[in-house]
Amino acid sequence: MENSKIARIRSFNRAVTRRVGALEESYLSRGRPLSEARLLFEIGRQGAALGALRQRLGLDSGYLSRMLRSLEAQGLVSVGAQDDDARARYAKLTESGHAELAAYDALADDQAQSLLMPLSPAAQDRLVAAMAEVERLMAAAAVTIVEEDPDSADANQCLDLYVTEVASRFTDGFDTAKGSTASGDEFTRPRGAFLLARLDGNPVGCGAVRLLDARTAEIKRMWVSPQARGMGLAMRMLHRLEEIARDLGAHTVCLDTNRALTEAQSLYERQGYEEVARFNDNPYADRWYSKRL
Amino acid sequence: MENSKIARIRSFNRAVTRRVGALEESYLSRGRPLSEARLLFEIGRQGAALGALRQRLGLDSGYLSRMLRSLEAQGLVSVGAQDDDARARYAKLTESGHAELAAYDALADDQAQSLLMPLSPAAQDRLVAAMAEVERLMAAAAVTIVEEDPDSADANQCLDLYVTEVASRFTDGFDTAKGSTASGDEFTRPRGAFLLARLDGNPVGCGAVRLLDARTAEIKRMWVSPQARGMGLAMRMLHRLEEIARDLGAHTVCLDTNRALTEAQSLYERQGYEEVARFNDNPYADRWYSKRL
DNA sequence: TCCATTGCCTGACTTTAGTCAGATAACTAG
DNA sequence: CTAGTTATCTGACTAAAGTCAGGCAATGGA
Numbered sequence: 340m341e342n343s344k345i346a347r348i349r350s351f352n353r354a355v356t357r358r359v360g361a362l363e364e365s366y367l368s369r370g371r372p373l374s375e376a377r378l379l380f381e382i383g384r385q386g387a388a389l390g391a392l393r394q395r396l397g398l399d400s401g402y403l404s405r406m407l408r409s410l411e412a413q414g415l416v417s418v419g420a421q422d423d424d425a426r427a428r429y430a431k432l433t434e435s436g437h438a439e440l441a442a443y444d445a446l447a448d449d450q451a452q453s454l455l456m457p458l459s460p461a462a463q464d465r466l467v468a469a470m471a472e473v474e475r476l477m478a479a480a481a482v483t484i485v486e487e488d489p490d491s492a493d494a495n496q497c498l499d500l501y502v503t504e505v506a507s508r509f510t511d512g513f514d515t516a517k518g519s520t521a522s523g524d525e526f527t528r529p530r531g532a533f534l535l536a537r538l539d540g541n542p543v544g545c546g547a548v549r550l551l552d553a554r555t556a557e558i559k560r561m562w563v564s565p566q567a568r569g570m571g572l573a574m575r576m577l578h579r580l581e582e583i584a585r586d587l588g589a590h591t592v593c594l595d596t597n598r599a600l601t602e603a604q605s606l607y608e609r610q611g612y613e614e615v616a617r618f619n620d621n622p623y624a625d626r627w628y629s630k631r632l
Numbered sequence: 633m634e635n636s637k638i639a640r641i642r643s644f645n646r647a648v649t650r651r652v653g654a655l656e657e658s659y660l661s662r663g664r665p666l667s668e669a670r671l672l673f674e675i676g677r678q679g680a681a682l683g684a685l686r687q688r689l690g691l692d693s694g695y696l697s698r699m700l701r702s703l704e705a706q707g708l709v710s711v712g713a714q715d716d717d718a719r720a721r722y723a724k725l726t727e728s729g730h731a732e733l734a735a736y737d738a739l740a741d742d743q744a745q746s747l748l749m750p751l752s753p754a755a756q757d758r759l760v761a762a763m764a765e766v767e768r769l770m771a772a773a774a775v776t777i778v779e780e781d782p783d784s785a786d787a788n789q790c791l792d793l794y795v796t797e798v799a800s801r802f803t804d805g806f807d808t809a810k811g812s813t814a815s816g817d818e819f820t821r822p823r824g825a826f827l828l829a830r831l832d833g834n835p836v837g838c839g840a841v842r843l844l845d846a847r848t849a850e851i852k853r854m855w856v857s858p859q860a861r862g863m864g865l866a867m868r869m870l871h872r873l874e875e876i877a878r879d880l881g882a883h884t885v886c887l888d889t890n891r892a893l894t895e896a897q898s899l900y901e902r903q904g905y906e907e908v909a910r911f912n913d914n915p916y917a918d919r920w921y922s923k924r925l
Numbered sequence: 926t927c928c929a930t931t932g933c934c935t936g937a938c939t940t941t942a943g944t945c946a947g948a949t950a951a952c953t954a955g
Numbered sequence: 956c957t958a959g960t961t962a963t964c965t966g967a968c969t970a971a972a973g974t975c976a977g978g979c980a981a982t983g984g985a
Contacts, residue, residue: 341748344760348744351763352655354770359649372941390962402943404964426951426962451641455634457773459864466773467637469765470644476759477647480750571752665971683932695973697934719932719981 351473362450366443371413378406379415379432379440386431388421415439479570482538484579489526489533489547497535497545501562508599509623525549531556532583536563536572543567546576548584551593556584558594561603573606585632592632595624644766655743659736664706671699672708672725672733679724681714708732772863775831777872782819782826782840790828790838794855801892802916818842824849825876829856829865836860839869841877844886849877851887854896866899878925885925888917 366376381392393403407430410416415436421427432440455463487494526533531549535542544563551557558580563572584592593615596603604626612628619627659669674685686696700723703709708729714720725733748756780787819826824842828835837856844850851873856865877885886908889896897919905921912920 344748344756345741345744347760347763348747349740351767352652352740352744354767355648356652358770359645359652362645374942393962399942399944400963401945401965408964424952424962428963447642447645448638451638451645454641454770454773455637457775457868458769459867462769462772462864463637465765466769467640469762469769470640472758472762473766474644474647476751476755476762477651477747479755480747480759482750571755574752575750667972686932692974693933694935694975701934717932717982721933 358454362447365446365450368446369439369442375406375410376443378403379410379436380443382416382430382432382436384432384437384440386429389418389428389430392430410436475570478538479567479572482536482543482567482570482572482575484534484536484544484576486532486583487535491535493537493542494533494535494545497542497562497564498560500564501545501560504562505597505600505623509597526559529587531587532580533560534576534579534583536567536576538567544572544576546580548580548587548592550587550589553588554590556587556589556592558584558592561594568602573603574610577606577610581630581632590632591629593618593627593629595619595621595627597623598625651747655740658739658743661739662732662735668699668703669736671696671703672729673736675709675723675725675729677725677730677733679722682711682721682723685723703729768863771831772860772865775829775836775860775863775865775868777827777829777837777869779825779876780828784828786830786835787826787828787838790835790855790857791853793857794838794853797855798890798893798916802890819852822880824880825873826853827869827872827876829860829869831860837865837869839873841873841880841885843880843882846881847883849880849882849885851877851885854887861895866896867903870899870903874923874925883925884922886911886920886922888912888914888920890916891918 363373366373369376377396378392381387381396389400389403389407392398393400396403398406407416407418411418415433416430417433418428418430421429455466458466489498525531526547526549531547533547534545536544536546542564544567545560546558546562547560548556548558558577561573561576561580563576581592594607594612595618596607598604607628610630612630615627615629617624617627618629656666659666662669670689671685674680674688680688682693682696682700685691686693689696691699700709700711704711708726709723710726711721711723714722748759751759782791818824819840819842824840826840827838829837829839835857837860838853839851839855840853841849841851851870854866854869854873856869874885887900887905888911889900891897900921903923905923908920908922910917910920911922
C-alpha cells in the first residue's frame, strides 16, 4: 500500500534527522559557526574555486566572501588568484586549516563509530549494507530525465561513452561511421527526440527516438552509465521514449540490438517487446524487436 | 574493515542530510520560521505540556514562550492551564492550527511521494525495507545499558513485564512467590548489580547478576522488550553482566533457564555457556548453564 | 506559615545566517 | 579600443535563532 510506504519514509526521515542534528551539533563544539565549518569541509584538502564553492553551498557571493575573510583571520584558509582568470580566486587550506579539517573529520568519525560500536559485527554489516541500499535508491530517485538537444555537450559526452562501451563489448569492434551515428534533426522534434538522464547535474544516461514513418518510431542510443545501473533507470528511460513515440503519432515502436547486450534484451522482453524480422541494415544488429503502443 | 564502515556511514549521512535539508526547506514555503513549524509539529494533534515541549525541542523557556505567543497571535494555538498544577501550562492546536498542521503533513507526504514516484514498485519496496532496517539498527545502537537501582520504578516496570511474559510462555504458569523474586540488596553492590536498557529514556530491557559465593556469580532476570528484539541487545546485556561478575570477583557465571525460552538457550550456547547439573531448586528451571570467565 | 523551588513570562541582548545594492578589476566579443 | 559581462568584495541591512537575568505566581516540604 502506498500510504504505508510514505509513513515508513517519514518515520525514517524523523529518525535520521535526529542523528544528523546531533552530528551538526557536535561540529559546533569547535567554537565556530556551522556555516564556516561547512565551508571548511567544502574547500577540502585540494582547495576549491570560489565560484564552485558558491554553487555547491548555495551561498550569496557577499556572504561567502565574508566567511572566507573570517577563516583567513583565523589562519585556516588562504585565498589566492587563479592562473587562468585573474578575476576568479581559489581558496586553499593553510597548514592549520588542514589540522582543523582533520579535527572535524575526527568528530564525524567518532560519531559514526559511536553508531557502530554498540552493534555486533553482524548487525554492523547489516546496517552498513542497508545504508548503502538507501543511499543508492535515493540517488536513483534523484535522477531526472529531460528532453535535450542531441548536439549539446552533455549529450555528446553520453553518446561517446555509449560508443566506447558498445565498441568494447562487440567482439569485432564498432565503427562509428558504419553504425549510423545519425545526427542533424533526426532526433529532434518533430521527427524525434533525445532524452538525457542526470544525477546532480551530471549526465548518467541517454536515449533517443525517431520516426521511421508516420506510424512507426525507432528507439536508439539507449545507454545508462555503469554507476547508475541496477536502479531501473533503463526502464524509466524506455517508458519515457515510448511516451514520446506515442506523442509523435507512432502506433508501433521498434528497435535493434546486439546479442552481446544481454541486459538490454531482457529489458525489452520484460517490457513486452517481441522479436521480429530484420527491418534495417545495421551491420551491428542481430536482433530486432517491436512493440505495439 | 572498520574504516570502510565508517566511510559508508559518513557517505550515508551526507546523502541523507541533503534530503532532510530539502524537506525542511519545503516547510518554509508556508511563510513561517522553521522553529515555529517544528513547534507546531511537536504540539501535535493531542497538544503537549510546555515543559515537555521545552525538553523535546531543547528550547529556552523564554524562547518557547515567545514562539507560543506568536502562534497564538496567528490563531493556531491556545495555551491553557493544566488541571493538576496551576503553574504548568498546556498547549493545544486550535481548529486552524489543526488545518495548518495538516498542510505541513501534506508537504511532508508530497516529499516522501516524490522520493517513491521515480522508482519501480520493486525498487520502492527495497527502499522502504532498507529504510526500516536502518531505522531499526540505529535505534538498536541508541540503546544504553546502565547500572540502576533494582527497586526503581523503571526497573519494576521491566521486571513486571518480564514476569508477565514468562508466565504466558510457561505451560503451567508462573507464580511470583515460588519464582524467587528475590530483592533487597541481592542485586546491588557489593553482592550484585542490576542493569537497565533504555531507548530514548524508556526502559526496554533488564538483567541482573548476584554472587552465589565469592567465586561464582549467577545471572538472572534477563529480559528484552519485544519491540527491541533481534537487535543483539540480549547479547550486549549478557556481556555487560559478565563484565560485572568479573568485577565482583567471580571466576564462573551460571544461570538457569526454561526449555520454553528457546532464544535464551541458543544465546547462552552461542556465548560459550555449557549445560551443567541442577545447581538450585528453582521450580521453573529445567536447564542449568555455566561458563568460566 | 515560611521559604526554596518550579514553571512560565518579559525585556534586553547577541550571534548566526542571509540579502541587496553598489564598486572594482579583469575579461571578452565585436 | 570599447562596451558589456563576470568574479569578487564591501557596506548596510534584515530575519531567525538563541541566551540571560529578573519577575511573578503556584507549589511543596519543613
